[in-house]
Amino acid sequence: MGYKNIVVEKKEGIGTITINRPNVLNALDNDTLIELSAAFDELEKDREVKVVILTGAGKAFIAGADIKQMKNMTPLQAKTFAETGHSLLRKIEESRLVVIAAVNGYALGGGCEVMMACDIAIAARNAKIGQPEINLGIHPGFGGTQRLPRLVGRMKAKELLLTGDNLTADEAYRIGLVNRVVDDEKLMEEVEKLAKKIASKSSVQTAFIKTLVNKGVDVDLQTACSLEVSYFASSFSTHDQKEGMTAFLEKRKPVFRGK
Secondary structure (H helix, E strand, O other): OOOOOEEEEEEOOEEEEEEOOHHHOOOEOHHHHHHHHHHHHHHHHOOOOOEEEEEEOOOEEEOOEOHHHHOOOOHHHHHHHHHHHHHHHHHHHHOOOEEEEEEOOEEEOHHHHHHHHOOEEEEEOOOEEEOHHHHHOOOOOOOHHHHHHHHHOHHHHHHHHHHOOEEEHHHHHHOOOOOEEEOHHHHHHHHHHHHHHHHOOOHHHHHHHHHHHHHHOOOOHHHHHHHHHHHHHHHOOOHHHHHHHHHHHOOOOOOOOOO
16 A cells, blocks of 8 residues: 555565654654554565564654644544554564564654564664653553563653653663664664564564563463463474474575475
8 A cells, every 4th residue: 555654665574664754753643553554464464574674764763642633632532542552562562573673763652662562672872762741741552551561660660651751772771671772873784684684584483482472471481381382382383393403404504484
């Protein structure tokens, strides 16, 4: 489909989604959420695509939700808007695709929430990250009160949510909110290098690992380990398991087919 607020590209097994509203720092309005959801559907269906890079045009990743659109929402409209955001983030988490956030600048409010739903986050050194919604008289509506404590712990999450303070990229890295911080001019180079490395692996296993980690952290350890055993057994019905082990024994590079 044609997109107005985002740009979607595909190359060598990697999809790139760029939120393209630099004049409003890539703020998320309802139309942009709908386009992002459609883009992930498009990439999910393309079996050649294994990894998705999500980034923003200009000096922001996503500076938050579109406050101009939100200001006069009724409670029902706000509920629908929040549900649309939750649906998108759930789609990112449940996708077979590995999603890497290339955080090129501001990742605030809804932008931080989108970043937290991704599998890996690499931040430019100038990035600013946080949940400042309390300064607007609201709280996060796209899962920030739930994902943030799962990533950084309850006490640190409450501090950030209650103060609305933003973090530098280095501070976000220190508390485990991003995986890595790189120089601004090297961000896309480093993210693409990582994306290519992951895309070279078995896409069956990247999807299995993503599912196991995401589901496992929300259940008790015994249930999670049982789930791992089930997926491990299923791995032995795949071409990629046989190819990977055969290649290892033959001392050659495996050729994975994602099946």
